[in-house]
Amino acid sequence: SQQGEEDPQALSIQEGENATMNCSYKTSINNLQWYRQNSGRGLVHLILIRSNEREKHSGRLRVTLDTSKKSSSLLITASRAADTASYFCATDQAIQGAQKLVFGQGTRLTINP
Amino acid sequence: DVKVTQSSRYLVKRTGEKVFLECVQDMDHENMFWYRQDPGLGLRLIYFSYDVKMKEKGDIPEGYSVSREKKERFSLILESASTNQTSMYLCASRARWGKNTEAFFGQGTRLTVV
Numbered sequence: 001s002q003q004g005e006e007d008p009q010a011l012s013i014q015e016g017e018n019a020t021m022n023c024s025y026k027t028s029i030n031n032l033q034w035y036r037q038n039s040g041r042g043l044v045h046l047i048l049i050r051s052n053e054r055e056k057h058s059g060r061l062r063v064t065l066d067t068s069k070k071s072s073s074l075l076i077t078a079s080r081a082a083d084t085a086s087y088f089c090a091t092d093q094a095i096q097g098a099q100k101l102v103f104g105q106g107t108r109l110t111i112n113p
Numbered sequence: 114d115v116k117v118t119q120s121s122r123y124l125v126k127r128t129g130e131k132v133f134l135e136c137v138q139d140m141d142h143e144n145m146f147w148y149r150q151d152p153g154l155g156l157r158l159i160y161f162s163y164d165v166k167m168k169e170k171g172d173i174p175e176g177y178s179v180s181r182e183k184k185e186r187f188s189l190i191l192e193s194a195s196t197n198q199t200s201m202y203l204c205a206s207r208a209r210w211g212k213n214t215e216a217f218f219g220q221g222t223r224l225t226v227v
Contacts, residue, residue: 031214033214033215033216035216035218040201040221040223041220041221042117042203042205042218042219042220042221043156043203043205043216043218044218045215045216045217048214048215088155088156090216092214098144098161098163098169099144099214100146100158100161100169100171101146101158101205101207101216102158103148103155103156104155105153105154105155106155106156
């Protein structure tokens, strides 16, 4: 089952513009993470926001979390061609005392020069 | 520099073959995961392991098994490969809950079953 659902599925913008991606989830969480995947490669961790945080920044990335709406957004400011990638949100689901990381379907971001 | 290494980037196997996908991590992580990734379906969890010799089914375990005999190595086994198992397979590891919970991924194995 997919815990996180990203929106939109695909986004195409001009270089220099801001890109916003959204993620909704179904169950309560301890934290939410965002990952990036360049074409045909593994995923790379970008940022983690804990359930008691509302906003977090890392360089050109800004993540918000609204636990009442069970949603998160990832904002990339001043986009660059190198930001072209797929972006995934992920949440933990407790199972048998372990924590499995569940990903959404991702947003494919294209930055046009 | 932390590392998760998958044994192959590309693999072509015949229907009915037994296939082993290997994953090794050098971070002493307790948790390891196998996902498959297909267009439009995102990452789906096949199996995960939270300790040596321990394993739990994910969302799509049918047709797969796993082995974790050593902490650093987590193997995914396709007992009898079928064409619908053609996919990108991603291995990941992360520390036990309560520590840094970031997951580290391998580069992926693109498996084609013909």
